[in-house]
Amino acid sequence: MHLQTRTIPLYIFQWKCIFLHFPPLSSIALFFFSLFK
Numbered sequence: 001m002h003l004q005t006r007t008i009p010l011y012i013f014q015w016k017c018i019f020l021h022f023p024p025l026s027s028i029a030l031f032f033f034s035l036f037k
Contacts, residue, residue: 015029 018029
């Protein structure tokens with residue numbers, strides 16, 4: 001459980017970095033987020 005609490009924010013941070021470097025991928029990422037929800 002402690003590992004997940006440290007890993008999840010790390011993934012969010014990586015996603016934000018991807019959004020900043022590759023703006024066009026944001027629309028694709030939002031599509032995947034809608035699938036996971």
